[in-house]
Amino acid sequence: MTSFCFLFIWILAQTYRFLKRRPVLVVIGTSVGFTLVILSFKWGFMCSNVQPQMYVKKICMDHTNGNSVGNLCEELCQLRGITSISCQTFHMGKESVFSGHWRNNSMFFKLPKDPNRHTTLHWLDDTNKKIYPSEVDFSSMIVTNVKLRFNISVDTIDAKKMSYIHYAQKGALREVEMENVWRLLQDNEYLALLLYAKFDIFPQLVGSCGALYAVQKLHPISRYSHLMSLYDSNGEWVKRIKLSVMILDFLKQLENELPEPLHICDVKIDHFGVTRDFKKIQYLDLDSVHPLSIANQITGDGSPCKQHSDCDYFDCRSFCNLITYKCQHGVVNNNLQIVCEKIFLGWVMSGRVVIPGLLLSPRSPRVLLDLLELCANPDGESGTPRAPASKEVRDRLHKLLSHLT
Template identity: 30%
Template sequence: MVAGEVKNTLGLELPNNSIAPLWPARQGPGWRQELASAWSLLQQEEYVYFSLLPDLSRHILPVLGSCGHFYAVEYLAAGSPHHKALFPLDDAGQAQAISHIALSFLDMVSHFDSDFSHRLHLCDVKPENFAIKRDFTVVAIDVDMAFFEPKMREILEQNCTGDEDCNFFDCFSKCDLRVNKCGARRVNSNLQVICDKIFQHWFSSSHRSPAISPQLQLQLQQAVQECAHHGDPSGNSWTASSSVFWKLRWLLQATLKELQEVEK
C-alpha cells in the first residue's frame, strides 16, 4: 500500500526496505494513531521527497521529525529576488561565495539527472525555492513542482494547438500538430532554466568583479548565455547540456582559483 502511494505521488518505484521509514511498525498501544499520522503525511508530496531522497542526494533537506500531519526540516533562509545576490550573502567575499554556490547548483543538476532511477525535473526554478547551507551547498527547500520522469511525461502529454500549450511552468515540451498532442519528452533542462533564472543574474555585464580578469568574466558570461539559450535543431537540449555543463564548471573553478590567488 505504501509503495503504491509513493509510486502514485512520485511516479517512482522504490524497494520496500527504502520506504520503511514512512510507515510505523505494528507495535505498542499508540500504533493506530501513528498509522493515521503516517497516512496523513504520505498525502503530502514534499514530505515523501524529504523523507526518501536525502540519503541519495545532499541537495534535498531531510525530515528532522514529525507530529501528526506536521513535519520539520532544518531552517534555512530561502533566496529572494530582493537580495542583491539572490541569497543572503555577506558583501565581503561575495564573488567567491557565488562561485561556490554556482558550482553547487551544477552539482545538484548532475545529481538530479543521474542519482535516481529516473531524472528529477525542476519545473519551478526561482531563488525562493532554494537555500544555501554554511558550506555553500544548494538545497531544494520547495519541491512541490519537482517531478520524476514518469510523472513528468504524464504531465506534459496534453492536447495542444501550439508549442505554448506544452509549457508547464519551467518544463517545456513541443506540440505535434499532426495529432495536436504535446510530446511526453521535456525539451529543455534543469541546467538551462537555472542558467536563465539564476546564473544570468550573477554573471552579466552589470555584475563585474574587479578581482576576476575581464577575459574570464566575459567567457563566463558568454557560457551562461549559451547555457540559457542552447538547444539542438530537434528541440532537445539534453545533449547540448553536457558540453555547456563542463564548460561552466571549468570556468567557475578557474574563477575561484583567481579569487583565491588575490587573497594570498
C-alpha cells in the same frame, strides 16, 4: 529579503511619491494601495504571524482530541517547546509555511496545500463504522503510491517502515497513525524527503504532527542576489561564483547519482539553500520535483493544446503536437538550461534583465556571459528556449567559474 520583495517595495514607494504630489488622486491612490496590500498577502509578498499561530492552534486541538500524532506534537503545544514561530513570504504552494526554533535548531514547518484533499484511507460499512485496511494492504498501498509518484520500487519491509510515524506518542490508536501517515505520503515534498534522505540533496526531515511536518532550515541563496548586485564588492562577487559552482555540482548529482534523474520544474532562487558551513547546496521546495519519467508523463499526458506553452509544467517545457493538438511529448529542456536562464542570468522581461542573477555583474567577463547565453538558450531560439543545455557546456562553465575564484 528576496529580489522580488525589493522590487515590490520599490514599486510601492514610487507609487506613493507619485500620488503624494497629486492630492486629487489620493482617494484613488488609497484604494489602489489597499488593493496592493491585499494582493501582496495573496501572492506571498507579505504575511502575518497570526496565520501560523492559527495552524498551530488547530493542530494542537487535533492532538488533544487524539487525531494528530507525531514527535513534534508535544513540543508544538507546549509554551516552551517550539519558539520564535514566524510566517514566511513567497511560499504560495503550501497551505502554511512558517519557521520556528527547537533545541537550538531552526526549522521550516510545512502543511500540504489543502491537506484534506487526499485519497480516503478508510471506508464505511453498513453501520457507518470506519473500516481500515489491514497492515498488509496498507503496505501495498504505500508501495503503489511510491511507484506512481516517483517511479521507485520499494519492498514490503521499507513500505512497512514508512507506514509508521517515528516517535508517535504512546497509546495512540493505530488507525489515527495510519490516517496521519497517509496524509503525509500524499504530499510530493514529504515523500521526496523520505525517499531521497540518504542522498543528502534535500533538507533533513525533522518530524511531524498530524499533516504538519518540519524540515531543517537552510539559508536561501537569494540573499546573495539582489538589486544592488551590480554594485557589489569583489568579495561578494567571489561568493556568488562559489555558490554557482555548488549549484552546478548539485545539478550533476541530480542527473547522475540517483535511481533516475530528477527534474526541478519550478525553479526560483529562493528554492536553493546553502548549508551553514557554506559547502553544499540543497533544494528547499519539492512540490514540483519529479523523476524524468514522471515529468514526461505530466507534459505528455495527451491533454489538448494550441501552443507549446500549453504543455509546459512550470519550467519543464515541452511541445504541442500541432497536428493532433495534444500534449504528447516529454520534457525537452533540462535543469541546467533552466538554472542558467533564471538563476545565473536573472529575471528577464521583454528581452531585458529586470533583476540580475547570480552571475550577472559588471565583473562578469565576456566569455562567461557568452557561455551563459549558450547555456540558457542552446538553440538560439527567438521565443522561450526549448532545448537542453549540454554536458559540454556544463563542464566548460564549471571550469571557467572555478578558475574565476
